[in-house]
Amino acid sequence: MTEKGQDFTHFNEAGRAKMVDVSKKPVTERKAIAEGKVYTSAETINRIQEAKIKKGDVLGVAQIAGIMNAKKTSDIIPMCHPLNLTGVDLDFEINDEDSYIRIVAEVKISSQTGVEMEALTAVSTAALTIYDMCKAVDKGMEIGEIRLLKKTGGQSGDFVREID
Amino acid sequence: MTEKGQDFTHFNEAGRAKMVDVSKKPVTERKAIAEGKVYTSAETINRIQEAKIKKGDVLGVAQIAGIMNAKKTSDIIPMCHPLNLTGVDLDFEINDEDSYIRIVAEVKISSQTGVEMEALTAVSTAALTIYDMCKAVDKGMEIGEIRLLKKTGGQSGDFVREID
Amino acid sequence: MTEKGQDFTHFNEAGRAKMVDVSKKPVTERKAIAEGKVYTSAETINRIQEAKIKKGDVLGVAQIAGIMNAKKTSDIIPMCHPLNLTGVDLDFEINDEDSYIRIVAEVKISSQTGVEMEALTAVSTAALTIYDMCKAVDKGMEIGEIRLLKKTGGQSGDFVREID
Amino acid sequence: MTEKGQDFTHFNEAGRAKMVDVSKKPVTERKAIAEGKVYTSAETINRIQEAKIKKGDVLGVAQIAGIMNAKKTSDIIPMCHPLNLTGVDLDFEINDEDSYIRIVAEVKISSQTGVEMEALTAVSTAALTIYDMCKAVDKGMEIGEIRLLKKTGGQSGDFVREID
Amino acid sequence: MTEKGQDFTHFNEAGRAKMVDVSKKPVTERKAIAEGKVYTSAETINRIQEAKIKKGDVLGVAQIAGIMNAKKTSDIIPMCHPLNLTGVDLDFEINDEDSYIRIVAEVKISSQTGVEMEALTAVSTAALTIYDMCKAVDKGMEIGEIRLLKKTGGQSGDFVREID
Amino acid sequence: MTEKGQDFTHFNEAGRAKMVDVSKKPVTERKAIAEGKVYTSAETINRIQEAKIKKGDVLGVAQIAGIMNAKKTSDIIPMCHPLNLTGVDLDFEINDEDSYIRIVAEVKISSQTGVEMEALTAVSTAALTIYDMCKAVDKGMEIGEIRLLKKTGGQSGDFVREID
Numbered sequence: 016m017t018e019k020g021q022d023f024t025h026f027n028e029a030g031r032a033k034m035v036d037v038s039k040k041p042v043t044e045r046k047a048i049a050e051g052k053v054y055t056s057a058e059t060i061n062r063i064q065e066a067k068i069k070k071g072d073v074l075g076v077a078q079i080a081g082i083m084n085a086k087k088t089s090d091i092i093p094m095c096h097p098l099n100l101t102g103v104d105l106d107f108e109i110n111d112e113d114s115y116i117r118i119v120a121e122v123k124i125s126s127q128t129g130v131e132m133e134a135l136t137a138v139s140t141a142a143l144t145i146y147d148m149c150k151a152v153d154k155g156m157e158i159g160e161i162r163l164l165k166k167t168g169g170q171s172g173d174f175v176r177e178i179d
Numbered sequence: 180m181t182e183k184g185q186d187f188t189h190f191n192e193a194g195r196a197k198m199v200d201v202s203k204k205p206v207t208e209r210k211a212i213a214e215g216k217v218y219t220s221a222e223t224i225n226r227i228q229e230a231k232i233k234k235g236d237v238l239g240v241a242q243i244a245g246i247m248n249a250k251k252t253s254d255i256i257p258m259c260h261p262l263n264l265t266g267v268d269l270d271f272e273i274n275d276e277d278s279y280i281r282i283v284a285e286v287k288i289s290s291q292t293g294v295e296m297e298a299l300t301a302v303s304t305a306a307l308t309i310y311d312m313c314k315a316v317d318k319g320m321e322i323g324e325i326r327l328l329k330k331t332g333g334q335s336g337d338f339v340r341e342i343d
Numbered sequence: 344m345t346e347k348g349q350d351f352t353h354f355n356e357a358g359r360a361k362m363v364d365v366s367k368k369p370v371t372e373r374k375a376i377a378e379g380k381v382y383t384s385a386e387t388i389n390r391i392q393e394a395k396i397k398k399g400d401v402l403g404v405a406q407i408a409g410i411m412n413a414k415k416t417s418d419i420i421p422m423c424h425p426l427n428l429t430g431v432d433l434d435f436e437i438n439d440e441d442s443y444i445r446i447v448a449e450v451k452i453s454s455q456t457g458v459e460m461e462a463l464t465a466v467s468t469a470a471l472t473i474y475d476m477c478k479a480v481d482k483g484m485e486i487g488e489i490r491l492l493k494k495t496g497g498q499s500g501d502f503v504r505e506i507d
Numbered sequence: 508m509t510e511k512g513q514d515f516t517h518f519n520e521a522g523r524a525k526m527v528d529v530s531k532k533p534v535t536e537r538k539a540i541a542e543g544k545v546y547t548s549a550e551t552i553n554r555i556q557e558a559k560i561k562k563g564d565v566l567g568v569a570q571i572a573g574i575m576n577a578k579k580t581s582d583i584i585p586m587c588h589p590l591n592l593t594g595v596d597l598d599f600e601i602n603d604e605d606s607y608i609r610i611v612a613e614v615k616i617s618s619q620t621g622v623e624m625e626a627l628t629a630v631s632t633a634a635l636t637i638y639d640m641c642k643a644v645d646k647g648m649e650i651g652e653i654r655l656l657k658k659t660g661g662q663s664g665d666f667v668r669e670i671d
Numbered sequence: 672m673t674e675k676g677q678d679f680t681h682f683n684e685a686g687r688a689k690m691v692d693v694s695k696k697p698v699t700e701r702k703a704i705a706e707g708k709v710y711t712s713a714e715t716i717n718r719i720q721e722a723k724i725k726k727g728d729v730l731g732v733a734q735i736a737g738i739m740n741a742k743k744t745s746d747i748i749p750m751c752h753p754l755n756l757t758g759v760d761l762d763f764e765i766n767d768e769d770s771y772i773r774i775v776a777e778v779k780i781s782s783q784t785g786v787e788m789e790a791l792t793a794v795s796t797a798a799l800t801i802y803d804m805c806k807a808v809d810k811g812m813e814i815g816e817i818r819l820l821k822k823t824g825g826q827s828g829d830f831v832r833e834i835d
Numbered sequence: 836m837t838e839k840g841q842d843f844t845h846f847n848e849a850g851r852a853k854m855v856d857v858s859k860k861p862v863t864e865r866k867a868i869a870e871g872k873v874y875t876s877a878e879t880i881n882r883i884q885e886a887k888i889k890k891g892d893v894l895g896v897a898q899i900a901g902i903m904n905a906k907k908t909s910d911i912i913p914m915c916h917p918l919n920l921t922g923v924d925l926d927f928e929i930n931d932e933d934s935y936i937r938i939v940a941e942v943k944i945s946s947q948t949g950v951e952m953e954a955l956t957a958v959s960t961a962a963l964t965i966y967d968m969c970k971a972v973d974k975g976m977e978i979g980e981i982r983l984l985k986k987t988g989g990q991s992g993d994f995v996r997e998i999d
Binding site: 096 | 730
């Protein structure tokens with residue numbers, strides 16, 4: 016999936032990081048979808064599910080974190096362009112069998128550059144928030160498989176990850 | 180590794196998220212170490228290594244991102260306490276054989292609460308930055324195995340992850 | 344003034360907060376005006392007026408706070424869209440008789456979504472700043488009547504508050 | 508409740524705003540409690556209560572906003588000291604009869620200066636968030652009666668508001 | 672180079688600072704270039720040059736700081752408009768003879784207002800970062816000659832500084 | 836004024852920037868004073884002085900910017916430690932003869948590390964703000980002579996700049 020012949024675009028001639036010039040690119044409707052997983056113990060998964068109604072919605076806090084951090088991606092990732100996102104939503108799927116929570120984030124914009132970093136940042140920070148909310152009861156958690164699922168609307172063509 | 184009998188500490192009686200009251204806890208010297216990996220294509224790994232000298236140090240940008248975001252963890256993770264970190268450093272190991280970059284972050288503080296979220300945030304945002312710097316040439320990258328390695332200095336005792 | 348039949352737009356199907364998708368809405372010129380009041384003791388009102396020339400302009404600091412926070416509304420209010428405001432101004436009226444300061448904020452933008460939250464945030468944070476600047480001499484202050492006065496340019500029609 | 512003889516402490520000799528020097532004050536345990544109200548239509552109050560279980564917890568989002576903004580009070584209010592809060596919690600009471608939501612915020616710290624602005628900022632931004640979440644169905648809402656209820660631990664003595 | 676007859680545009684009729692209303696101005700392609708210098712001892716200049724390869728690239732860190740702060744200019748400078756920059760790059764020239772580092776920043780945007788403050792902020796914060804990285808070995812450094820070199824694309828005509 | 840034998844402390848063994856570990860340093864009372872100048876046309880100096888009473892206090896806005904940015908120095912300068920400043924004040928001197936405004940900032944803290952970067956950031960951002968407020972009438976301005984004047988309380992001894 017590596018594109019040969021192309022080079023890192025984020026460095027200038029002196030070999031220092033720059034914010035890529037997108038001023039000549041057209042404004043288009045763009046969307047990106049990313050996913051990630053938080054692996055916990057079986058007991059933690061149970062607690063998250065039980066807690067939702069009576070004690071507190073861990074995933075509700077994670078969703079807000081994901082949205083708020085998607086908005087400040089350009090402050091978190093050094094070379095990202097500041098962007099006015101037009102929509103952000105997250106979805107969580109709990110897998111009881113393998114004891115993990117799958118996070119999917121979708122981000123939309125009308126812009127000269129794409130929003131995959133925003134979708135990935137939403138997923139990563141939602142995952143970290145789940146970790147934070149549960150770490151008092153489970154220090155063995157692990158965050159993994161954070162990756163881009165789909166990206167549409169850019170000049171370089173759409174991207175759809177082949178499910179392995 | 181789940182602690183039975185204990186409950187989510189981040190919710191109040193109404194079932195809403197709160198910032199845990201640590202005002203009665205003693206100030207102690209604390210340290211946390213976390214790790215994570217960015218899986219890329221073999222070609223991307225080569226480019227990162229070749230680029231370092233002549234074209235630009237991807238990992239140098241990632242390291243700065245990790246440090247800057249460790250400092251603003253309380254702005255990224257909703258229930259984290261604001262903390263005055265006394266030291267942050269990251270280390271990167273490139274694994275040619277399996278085509279991944281391992282990131283390790285170490286964070287120190289003298290405080291009433293620990294810094295595992297700061298170490299995990301440093302790792303996650305450094306990983307996202309590597310992704311951002313390389314995404315023009317490799318969209319198949321994946322971030323994974325983000326987890327706590329070690330945590331010392333807190334009241335609840337030290338934590339050391341058993342290597343699997 | 345409640346619109347029947349419509350539902351909260353800020354939740355997704357799982358009942359979790361989302362940033363509403365405005366990507367299909369047209370870009371229009373929008374404006375919002377909001378107001379609020381800070382009730383103080385008569386003596387504090389006098390001090391604020393006297394201080395202006397010789398000792399320091401409390402309202403000048405409040406105005407700057409209002410503008411700076413209007414700009415970061417999307418960082419303060421979780422589900423607000425990031426927006427590039429094109430103009431922000433505030434006005435203060437001191438009412439000697441009833442010992443209060445009325446704050447009015449006007450915000451402009453050309454965007455797919457409105458700026459009422461930006462105007463309300465400008466008013467609220469200007470009010471909090473007045474409180475902060477005066478709290479050493481008057482702890483009995485109260486902030487109130489923060490509300491939208493006018494909103495124009497959106498698809499859902501204009502809003503003008505009827506004066507009670 | 509105005510303290511005579513004392514002057515605005517937030518201005519220097521040139522009449523410009525300064526951050527008050529607290530470097531000689533002792534570190535003490537401090538706490539502040541503030542309150543505020545959001546007045547809505549009766550229908551909106553009903554919707555908030557009904558929505559909680561099935562459709563989305565407006566007050567849960569508001570609580571997170573209150574906590575996150577309490578943490579960044581020094582970035583919102585120009586002359587506030589940066590502080591490492593040790594605990595923040597909010598409470599919401601719905602008054603069906605008079606159609607309002609009462610917000611109470613409690614903030615704790617061990618510091619050279621107090622946290623009343625942090626408690627007031629938590630209340631104000633939680634109120635603004637309720638407004639934002641409900642504004643699609645009710646534009647007539649009003650935020651009011653934001654005020655300090657209690658403040659303990661400072662050198663200038665405790666403050667307890669007399670209920671009117 | 673002062674324009675007679677024109678007045679400060681950043682104050683309203685009450686004499687308080689406002690964010691200038693640019694809502695009627697056309698969106699145009701704009702660019703600004705600014706420069707500045709960091710004067711150090713001869714030995715510090717040598718160290719910076721030697722360190723680059725083996726020990727650490729001071730200017731690489733400064734460049735990232737310049738870019739990240741250009742993006743948040745509207746948060747740093749009170750009356751600046753929030754803007755979605757489309758490109759930022761910096762260049763550093765080391766002058767051995769006179770022991771200084773010259774910083775040049777170029778910022779691009781398509782907007783209703785210009786980006787000279789963004790270019791100047793990039794230069795200033797890059798200069799401060801060089802100072803920070805070198806201050807353990809050289810406390811006599813000085814930052815100077817921060818100024819606008821060129822500005823194009825605005826309605827008020829282009830600006831090119833005459834070299835003195 | 837360069838200290839021989841010492842090396843850049845901000846790089847780790849891999850040659851990447853780190854946040855220096857100050858966890859073993861004692862907490863001491865520290866203070867730093869920095870200065871800088873904004874050179875304008877004679878007419879601009881006049882306008883700033885005339886405007887103060889009737890039209891708007893340019894330096895009042897600059898002072899607030901200086902204080903607010905001193906507080907977020909660790910967010911602006913990549914390797915700076917987050918710190919809880921205990922006092923910040925600025926002073927402005929207008930020099931009619933040579934048409935410049937001299938800015939002096941003083942910052943205090945009780946901490947394991949010093950605040951010279953905070954004082955320098957206050958001066959730099961106050962200077963940029965003066966530039967922003969006046970740029971509509973004077974594009975020839977220049978910011979210069981930003982430097983540390985005094986630094987006390989640290990382990991490495993006090994620093995006082997010799998006036999040239």
